[in-house]
Amino acid sequence: xxxxxxxxxxxxxxxxxLHGREETHPASKHALLLCAxxxxxxxxxxxxxxxxxxxxxxxxxxxxxxxxYGTGDSGGQDVELTLPGMLDDLDRASAEVLxxxxxxxxxxxxxxxxxxxxxxxxxxxxxxxxxxxxxxxLDGAKLVASWKEQHRQQLNGSGRxxxxxxxSDNNELLGFGVNDALLDALAALDAAHIRLPRGSRVRMxxxxxxxxxxxxxxxxxxxxxxVEAVLLDEGERPEWNVPSRFGGQVFPRRAxxxxxxxxxxxxxx
Amino acid sequence: xxxxxxxKALENRLEPVPARASSIASxxxxxxxxxxxxxxxxxxxxxxxxxxxxxxxxLLLNAGLTRHxxxxxxxxxxxxxLAARGFAVLRFDQSGLGDSAVPGKAAxxxxxxxxxxxxxxxxxxxxxxxxxxxxxxxSGADDAFHVGAVDARVAGAxxxxxxxxxxxxxxxxHALPRVLDFGKVLRFLMSRRNPAPSLSDFRDWPERAKARGxxxxxxxxxxxxxxxxxxxxxxxxNHRAQLxxxxxxxxxxxxxxxxxxxxxxxxxxxxxxxxVLLKRIAAWMDSEFGAKTP
Numbered sequence: 001x002x003x004x005x006x007x008x009x010x011x012x013x014x015x016x017x018l019h020g021r022e023e024t025h026p027a028s029k030h031a032l033l034l035c036a037x038x039x040x041x042x043x044x045x046x047x048x049x050x051x052x053x054x055x056x057x058x059x060x061x062x063x064x065x066x067x068x069y070g071t072g073d074s075g076g077q078d079v080e081l082t083l084p085g086m087l088d089d090l091d092r093a094s095a096e097v098l099x100x101x102x103x104x105x106x107x108x109x110x111x112x113x114x115x116x117x118x119x120x121x122x123x124x125x126x127x128x129x130x131x132x133x134x135x136x137x138l139d140g141a142k143l144v145a146s147w148k149e150q151h152r153q154q155l156n157g158s159g160r161x162x163x164x165x166x167x168s169d170n171n172e173l174l175g176f177g178v179n180d181a182l183l184d185a186l187a188a189l190d191a192a193h194i195r196l197p198r199g200s201r202v203r204m205x206x207x208x209x210x211x212x213x214x215x216x217x218x219x220x221x222x223x224x225x226x227v228e229a230v231l232l233d234e235g236e237r238p239e240w241n242v243p244s245r246f247g248g249q250v251f252p253r254r255a256x257x258x259x260x261x262x263x264x265x266x267x268x269x
Numbered sequence: 270x271x272x273x274x275x276x277k278a279l280e281n282r283l284e285p286v287p288a289r290a291s292s293i294a295s296x297x298x299x300x301x302x303x304x305x306x307x308x309x310x311x312x313x314x315x316x317x318x319x320x321x322x323x324x325x326x327x328l329l330l331n332a333g334l335t336r337h338x339x340x341x342x343x344x345x346x347x348x349x350x351l352a353a354r355g356f357a358v359l360r361f362d363q364s365g366l367g368d369s370a371v372p373g374k375a376a377x378x379x380x381x382x383x384x385x386x387x388x389x390x391x392x393x394x395x396x397x398x399x400x401x402x403x404x405x406x407x408s409g410a411d412d413a414f415h416v417g418a419v420d421a422r423v424a425g426a427x428x429x430x431x432x433x434x435x436x437x438x439x440x441x442x443h444a445l446p447r448v449l450d451f452g453k454v455l456r457f458l459m460s461r462r463n464p465a466p467s468l469s470d471f472r473d474w475p476e477r478a479k480a481r482g483x484x485x486x487x488x489x490x491x492x493x494x495x496x497x498x499x500x501x502x503x504x505x506x507n508h509r510a511q512l513x514x515x516x517x518x519x520x521x522x523x524x525x526x527x528x529x530x531x532x533x534x535x536x537x538x539x540x541x542x543x544x545v546l547l548k549r550i551a552a553w554m555d556s557e558f559g560a561k562t563p
Contacts, residue, residue, distance in 0.1 A: 004304035004312045004368065015304060017312065017368050046336045050368060065368075072338050073304070073314050073345065154538060162500045164532045168539055175341035175538045247536055249334045 002054065007096045008069070014089060015073035016066040017050070018100050019057025027060025030130075031101040032263060033094050034065045037112035038081070039147065039174045041240065042071060044250045045111055051251070052109075055260040062101030066093045079177035083185035086117040087124070109263070112240070113137045116186055119194045128199035134259065135238075136204065138191035138212045144183050147173055150241060158243035192216045198224035203269050205230045205259055207237040228269055232258060300352035303395065305361075308387030310370025313337060313361025316348040317396045322357040325424055325558045326398030328388050329360040330409035332429075332536070333471075336367035340406070340536040343543055347404075350547050356554060357396030361388050363412075377473075378415070385416045400424035402493075402554070405431075407535070411473040417492060418483035425493040425557060427550060430502045430535055434477045434515040442507050481517040488519040493557040496520075497528045497546070501535020526553060 001022055008014035021027070034049050036042040053063040067074040068089050070081035094106045107130040110118040115136035122129045137143045151174050154160055155167075171177055192215045196202070202225060206213060209229060217227040238250040261267040303315050314337070329344045331337060337360040338345050348358035363384050364372035372380055385403070392398045402425035403413035410431030417426040435443075447453045474480065487494060498506045506512075509529045513520045520527075528549060530542075537543045 002306070002310075002312070002368070002370070004306055004314075006302070006304055013302075015314070040341075043335060043338075043340070046367060047334070072336075072342070073302075078342060160534045160538060162503050162531065164500070166532075166539055166542075169541060172540055175536075175540075177540060247340075 013075040019053045019063040030105040031062040031097040031103045035110040035114035037114045048251045052256050056263050059264040064097040079179050087121040090121040116189045123194045128197050130201045132203045134205045138216050140186040140189035144187045153243040192219040196225050201226045203228050207232045307391045312368035315395045316352040317357040318352050322396045323355045324399045326392045327358040327402045330405035330412050331366050332406035332409045337362045359392045427495045429497045432474050433506045436514040485519040488522045488524045495526045495553050499533040500531045
């Protein structure tokens, strides 16, 4: 079952969907908080995260999906999505899943660009944290550059418009209003330089290791953080950056199943 | 596909909608939003005006596989804009999409009818709505057309890149600019040897004669219909006159309005295009259903 609700501070409503079992007492002592990627990736991958949360919830681990402020059903305009705001959203969402799930700890999962705000938020914590990074984008400058290139492709190179050329508004990116301050803040983030609490545990679920992932793992391990990687089935790797696939949904079923099995400890990491 | 309602379904409409989850109000300027679990695992958000709502409400249907928030959050903006004008709106996910549960074993047409019925009952319960406007893009337009043809509670339909059929005039307009382009002709011939699925293969359109009858039925019931076609429908719609040519005389009656925006794309990627669309829908709702002045 899943239950939708609004939560958050007055004037800053957030939409959440809690997945769990019907019974009063959860089978688990921890909950899972799932963080959606930003902009169009968030829309494309919504059902995949829903499915993962639903599977984990049915297993007895309360799982919360939520919309960042300024996205989805949450309050605010899209231009109001900011990095400080996302850090606040994460604090409130993790408090909410602890309260509603009646558990004592929370694990985090971030897909794609959600890795950056999640890591930035957890850097402020004192106690060790447990994180799963799914196909993470860890270099903020590269992330913002890839968004801008995709936006250019959508306007001029994707076949979206027939015999006409359009210009976008100022502060418009990939179909959304985006504040320059958000792009600047994200571009300044490099996950390898983020210091998670010593003793934290990071699991990366990726289709392929690359230099950014290697560098991140190396830096975190040097700071006393455990980092493991699980390789996903290459055959269903999403075509995130292909312009003609921009509007299509992303639902890598085997990856969702692999992650669900590990999140519920049915299969070891 | 049998879209006729049975008597049991009609009886059920009078009963309160079973809510699985309590909703928590989110109040913002000019409107109030509440989150709901309803029906058989469905999830949606009701946006209603702070004051009294019109007896006409709006259901926003999934655009393809996209969540109920719509492409680029368009449904959220539309719901809030309409609520500020006095209309209560429910955006929700059909089973298997967005935040709603996986579907049961019912056939697609029956499921669509049952889920739309649950959505109508929820909006009636929450905002006192008595009749409904169904609004959808792409497959959402197809759903709105199917339900609108058979459900007497439907007062209007907004069909964005909805049903229409290629006509001889369409093919002439489509082929002429291409016939002198050798590369395009070659690609067309090659595609005929090994045809890939096109967007039309994912649509739920009845036979043309049946569609004509369905639109005629809606017009006879005085259902108001707004068709909007974009450049994203170029593969089946390329001229205003094509609507009447493919859907018959009913398409030319006063209940039917048509906008053709070939310079826009299917999902309204640019915000300036969404602003035009939302303004058009709000003006059409005002003119057809007489909302209060914003």
